[in-house]
Amino acid sequence: MSRLLFHRCGSRREKVPIHLRFAICDLRFRFEPRCLGCCIVLAALICAVNFSRAATNDFFAQGVELSRAGQFPEAAAAFEKSARVRPAAGTLVNLGIAEWRRGHAGAAILAWEQARWIDPFDPRAGADLKFARQAAQLDAPQLKWFETASTWLPPDWWVWLAGASLWLAAGLMTLPGFLRRRKAGWQQALAALAFGIFLFCITASLGVVSRTQTGFVLKKNAPLLLTPTSEAEVVSTLNAGEPARRLRTRGNYFFIRTAFAAGWISREQFGLVCPEQPDAAAAVPPAQID
Amino acid sequence: MKSQMENIQHSTFNTERQNFIEARVLGHWVLNVLLSLMLAAPFLLRAQAPPQLPPGGLAQLQVAQPAVDVTTPVTATAAFDPPVVGAGEKTFYRVTVDATESSIQWPDKITAPPELKFGPDARGQLTQFLGDKFRPLTSFIYEVRATATGHFAVTNFTVDVYGKPVEIPAADLDVVAENPNSQPARQLVLETSATNVFLGEPFHVSVMLPAGTNNEIEALREIQINGDGLMTDKTASRQSIEAVNVNGQLKPAFICEMVVTPIAAGPLKFSAQGFTAGREFTAPIAIRGQVTIPGGPTKYVLLVSDAVGINARPLPVEGELPGFTGAIGTFFYDPPQLSTNRLRVGEPAHLKIVFHGKGDLTRLTPPDPPRSPDWQIIADNPPDTGYTLIPLTDEARQTPAIPFSYFDPATAKYVDLTIPPLPVTVVGEGLPVQLPATDDGSDSGVPLKLSALATVPGKTAGSLKPLQLRGWFVGVQLAPAIGFVALWRWDRRRRFLEAHPEIVRRRQARRALRREKRKLQKAVADGDAAAFVQHAAEAMRIAVAPRDAANPRALVCADVLAQLGSADQNNRAGETVRKIFAAADAQFAASAQTQADCLALKSDVEAVLTELEAKL
Numbered sequence: 001m002s003r004l005l006f007h008r009c010g011s012r013r014e015k016v017p018i019h020l021r022f023a024i025c026d027l028r029f030r031f032e033p034r035c036l037g038c039c040i041v042l043a044a045l046i047c048a049v050n051f052s053r054a055a056t057n058d059f060f061a062q063g064v065e066l067s068r069a070g071q072f073p074e075a076a077a078a079f080e081k082s083a084r085v086r087p088a089a090g091t092l093v094n095l096g097i098a099e100w101r102r103g104h105a106g107a108a109i110l111a112w113e114q115a116r117w118i119d120p121f122d123p124r125a126g127a128d129l130k131f132a133r134q135a136a137q138l139d140a141p142q143l144k145w146f147e148t149a150s151t152w153l154p155p156d157w158w159v160w161l162a163g164a165s166l167w168l169a170a171g172l173m174t175l176p177g178f179l180r181r182r183k184a185g186w187q188q189a190l191a192a193l194a195f196g197i198f199l200f201c202i203t204a205s206l207g208v209v210s211r212t213q214t215g216f217v218l219k220k221n222a223p224l225l226l227t228p229t230s231e232a233e234v235v236s237t238l239n240a241g242e243p244a245r246r247l248r249t250r251g252n253y254f255f256i257r258t259a260f261a262a263g264w265i266s267r268e269q270f271g272l273v274c275p276e277q278p279d280a281a282a283a284v285p286p287a288q289i290d
Numbered sequence: 291m292k293s294q295m296e297n298i299q300h301s302t303f304n305t306e307r308q309n310f311i312e313a314r315v316l317g318h319w320v321l322n323v324l325l326s327l328m329l330a331a332p333f334l335l336r337a338q339a340p341p342q343l344p345p346g347g348l349a350q351l352q353v354a355q356p357a358v359d360v361t362t363p364v365t366a367t368a369a370f371d372p373p374v375v376g377a378g379e380k381t382f383y384r385v386t387v388d389a390t391e392s393s394i395q396w397p398d399k400i401t402a403p404p405e406l407k408f409g410p411d412a413r414g415q416l417t418q419f420l421g422d423k424f425r426p427l428t429s430f431i432y433e434v435r436a437t438a439t440g441h442f443a444v445t446n447f448t449v450d451v452y453g454k455p456v457e458i459p460a461a462d463l464d465v466v467a468e469n470p471n472s473q474p475a476r477q478l479v480l481e482t483s484a485t486n487v488f489l490g491e492p493f494h495v496s497v498m499l500p501a502g503t504n505n506e507i508e509a510l511r512e513i514q515i516n517g518d519g520l521m522t523d524k525t526a527s528r529q530s531i532e533a534v535n536v537n538g539q540l541k542p543a544f545i546c547e548m549v550v551t552p553i554a555a556g557p558l559k560f561s562a563q564g565f566t567a568g569r570e571f572t573a574p575i576a577i578r579g580q581v582t583i584p585g586g587p588t589k590y591v592l593l594v595s596d597a598v599g600i601n602a603r604p605l606p607v608e609g610e611l612p613g614f615t616g617a618i619g620t621f622f623y624d625p626p627q628l629s630t631n632r633l634r635v636g637e638p639a640h641l642k643i644v645f646h647g648k649g650d651l652t653r654l655t656p657p658d659p660p661r662s663p664d665w666q667i668i669a670d671n672p673p674d675t676g677y678t679l680i681p682l683t684d685e686a687r688q689t690p691a692i693p694f695s696y697f698d699p700a701t702a703k704y705v706d707l708t709i710p711p712l713p714v715t716v717v718g719e720g721l722p723v724q725l726p727a728t729d730d731g732s733d734s735g736v737p738l739k740l741s742a743l744a745t746v747p748g749k750t751a752g753s754l755k756p757l758q759l760r761g762w763f764v765g766v767q768l769a770p771a772i773g774f775v776a777l778w779r780w781d782r783r784r785r786f787l788e789a790h791p792e793i794v795r796r797r798q799a800r801r802a803l804r805r806e807k808r809k810l811q812k813a814v815a816d817g818d819a820a821a822f823v824q825h826a827a828e829a830m831r832i833a834v835a836p837r838d839a840a841n842p843r844a845l846v847c848a849d850v851l852a853q854l855g856s857a858d859q860n861n862r863a864g865e866t867v868r869k870i871f872a873a874a875d876a877q878f879a880a881s882a883q884t885q886a887d888c889l890a891l892k893s894d895v896e897a898v899l900t901e902l903e904a905k906l
Contacts, residue, residue: 060747067743073684073718082747090748097740102684103635103718119749124741131738135722155756159763167770174774178781208756219663219682230661268663274754 057082060091067094072102083111089119096128105136106218106240110271113216117273120151132241139259141214141243143207149200150207158208162201169194212274215256217242217265224263228253235263246272359423364389364451368444368461370434371476371591376469377439382477383408383432384592385458387451391415391428395450400432403442406463409433412563412594416512429565429592436465476502478510478595479536479543480562482550485600488699491618492523492551492653493600497562499593500536500543506584507531509571510564510593513546517560519602523549526652530576542581551653552602561597565590605697611704613693615655621647621696621707628679628689632715635684641677643709647696657694657709665690684718795836796906802832802842803903810895819873819888826895827874830867833902847871853902863901866894 063078079095082088096111109132115125133140143151150158172191176183220240225232228250238244244256244265253264366387375381383402387394391413400408415428436442446460483494495515501507509529515522526549534543552558568588605618622645629640645654656675659667666680667690679689692709724739757763787794806829813821831842834853838845850867851859858864873888 057747064743064745086747086750086752087754088747088750090744090746093741093744093748097743100721100740101723103721105721114754117754118751122748124744127738128741131725131740134738135725154751155758156751159757163767163770167774170770170774174778178777205756205758209758212756212759266663274756 067098072098089115089122093124106216109241110216113273136241138241146203146207147211150204155208158201158204162198162205165194165198213246215246215270215272218271219269222269224261224265228264236261356423359425364456366456366458368459370461370463372473374464377465380475381434382475383434385430387428388425389451390426393452402444405436405438406442407435414512414563414592416565427590431592439465439467478562478593480595480598482598487602489552489555489602489604490616491699492549495548495550497546498534498543500541505582507542507544507581509544509567511567513564515560515562519552519554519558520560521551521553529573531581532578555602555604557601559597559599562595565592609704611695611706613657614695615657617654617696619648620698621645626709628712634717635681635719638678638680641679643675645675657692660690662690681716684716686716688713799832799836803829814892823873823888826870829899833906863898866891866898
């Protein structure tokens with residue numbers, strides 16, 4: 001931001017009576033030389049952001065062209081780069097399609113789940129998930145009631161709503177007192193409503209946090225191990241795209257619980273909807289296979 | 291119309307009747323043929339009956355091998371070979387019993403004269419074929435040296451064979467001082483290809499039976515290597531007859547070469563034993579030179595060799611490379627051949643690897659298949675040394691490298707022989723893009739299919755990580771809270787000051803007093819006595835105004851004096867106050883005080899102001 005310098009008029013201050021001095025604040029501002037540098041930095045940042053978006057779009061367009069040409073592995077790589085720079089619902093939907101067409105059911109389902117994570121209103125991600133699960137005979141993740149509620153809106157919306165409703169309720173209850181005004185009935189009703197919305201949003205936010213631990217098996221016949229070691233006994237094998245919930249982590253292994261079993265699985269064979277690495281937001285690990 | 295129909299019916303009847311008669315004749319003929327065949331069936335089917343076996347024929351087929359004879363009375367022989375030796379010369383005390391070794395309760399110690407020193411012993415068993423049955427034969431042999439001349443005998447003794455006592459006859463030995471016809475005891479000669487080897491390094495041993503009397507060559511059977519810490523590979527044995535140097539004399543000899551592997555480190559001693567077998571050569575044999583092979587019945591005699599020693603060194607631990615499976619020698623392989631370099635996920639391909647080298651290839655253990663996330667690797671069953679590779683993903687671009695190494699005893703170092711990766715193209719499995727419509731009621735009969743590609747990226751997000759888990763968002767949520775707390779504290783302070791206005795007045799008075807003091811200092815510095823007096827009086831009024839909640843401009847000298855203590859009112863402080871206020875009022879009078887007098891009150895004024903400020 002450019003720096004706005006509010007300039008006090010010192011010469012007038014001496015002449016003005018004391019009881020009027022609080023009002024002396026000149027809203028005029030002026031640019032100083034260092035403000036020019038700030039503007040240059042701001043312009044550079046804006047250009048960098050635009051360049052990043054342009055690069056993202058380039059990867060996206062490249063992926064679309066490769067998909068239309070039937071080169072799905074290369075298309076998946078392009079969509080993955082695009083999603084890594086800036087996750088987008090459409091990009092992840094296309095990534096899922098490319099992965100599905102190259103035979104990676106687990107990676108496809110993970111990409112579509114991530115697309116729905118970003119935009120629950122995207123009909124393509126939901127339809128593709130339904131299609132994939134019916135084709136691969138897979139179940140959807142079993143969600144608790146508050147997790148189900150959290151799927152109604154994008155994850156970030158819930159916390160913004162919770163914050164806004166909380167401070168609205170707090171403001172409505174406290175500001176009249178500060179302002180020496182009487183609390184009106186509508187203010188109290190609105191505060192109660194806002195507090196109710198806050199409670200619901202907090203619950204949904206907990207559901208969002210809980211859903212970050214859900215993930216999907218990426219590799220076909222992925223071994224579910226008894227211990228987090230490479231030589232561990234295999235408890236069971238999991239299908240690609242099978243949902244599971246991560247309970248804890250040790251080294252290169254996740255302890256997960258599926259609908260039928262629990263055990264350790266290698267990180268490379270399990271993709272979380274919300275990956276841990278912020279930079280790998282789009283989150284599809286390069287080694288994902290099924 | 292009716293008559294025509296009747297004519298037609300008559301005509302049809304006649305025709306059917308004729309056909310019926312013909313069919314009847316044909317039926318009779320067929321029936322006669324069938325009956326004839328049924329009557330002749332026993333004779334026609336006789337050729338298909340099983341052949342008639344003589345009584346006991348089936349038993350003969352089931353028992354194809356001759357029985358082992360354990361019912362014939364057991365006989366035993368005992369003798370010294372040779373029976374006449376010089377003092378200190380070596381002879382062998384040999385006992386032969388025609389029974390199985392396990393059935394003989396052989397004594398641990400042989401009762402013999404003390405002049406006969408019994409040395410290493412050996413025992414062996416073979417099965418001799420006597421026309422229609424096998425008969426076991428067991429020999430016990432002891433190396434004996436006599437310490438004195440004379441006639442010695444090992445008396446007869448009894449051992450249990452098959453639970454029955456069998457007498458071992460006595461054996462006589464003549465020990466002479468000089469034996470002009472000295473013939474050394476017949477024994478085997480054992481030679482090794484190496485005497486200093488590494489643990490696990492196979493080496494060759496040659497068991498030789500030099501030609502006996504009349505230069506006759508005999509074969510050897512049941513050859514054994516006696517000694518601890520050795521493993522003998524008889525499958526790699528090779529037999530030949532060659533002329534060898536025995537005690538400086540070139541003689542033909544039966545040679546059996548075997549491969550022996552030390553399985554224990556340290557100095558090892560071992561010897562060989564075997565039965566002479568006449569012309570019974572049990573394996574292909576290479577004969578070089580002119581040899582005489584005896585005829586007649588075979589005489590099985592157990593012979594032993596002198597012990598030889600080798601030193602087995604342990605393999606060095608340092609420098610061991612991955613994939614070492616115990617291969618010792620010098621090895622190499624042909625270029626690995628993959629059955630195909632383009633395959634689908636889950637489709638097996640075979641990697642053929644053929645090893646060559648100087649070491650023991652029959653015991654070469656191929657490297658264990660490595661664990662790879664992209665490949666399932668299955669080793670071929672021995673002795674094949676290939677691998678079956680199954681790609682698990684289309685991400686695989688090359689076959690996995692298979693670590694392998696061997697130990698080269700010549701350089702005493704491990705040598706890397708890793709099987710290199712080969713480039714492949716793996717095609718992924720196809721998945722359906724459309725499903726047929728289902729009648730489960732959930733859909734309106736519309737087939738499910740994959741959606742079309744999105745043309746725009748759509749809604750974006752900075753990160754998939756939700757805001758709740760980001761640190762900055764918590765900070766953002768703290769900002770309103772901090773604002774509300776600040777607002778609350780401001781309101782609380784405001785209410786407090788409203789309840790205690792004197793605090794505000796005193797604070798304002800202190801602030802104004804500091805301001806007046808600065809002006810006072812400035813007036814002193816400028817030498818402006820009038821300003822000094824005015825500011826001094828104003829400062830005194832400001833300092834005492836909060837006590838009475840009065841406007842400072844409304845206060846006079848008496849008000850200021852009232853704030854001073856009763857003692858101060860009449861001393862220097864009170865006088866200073868009076869002078870200041872008098873001088874301040876004098877500016878409106880005709881006669882004013884001199885400037886020097888006013889400015890001289892500077893220190894007194896400061897003392898009064900300090901006292902008043904302390905009470906503020």
